[in-house]
Amino acid sequence: MKKTIFRSLAKCNKLLLPSYGRKQLDISRASKLQLMLIGWRCYVTKNSL
Numbered sequence: 177m178k179k180t181i182f183r184s185l186a187k188c189n190k191l192l193l194p195s196y197g198r199k200q201l202d203i204s205r206a207s208k209l210q211l212m213l214i215g216w217r218c219y220v221t222k223n224s225l
Contacts, residue, residue: 182224189217 193213201210 182220185220186224
């Protein structure tokens, strides 16, 4: 049950949120909002696996 929720969240994140890896964002220059989005995507991805 938990994995299916996180898998659907991961698919929504992929569609809705920007991908900073493709843009080659430097983490040391990222804003707080960008760091929060990176952390959220990492959390969801970790729980969906």
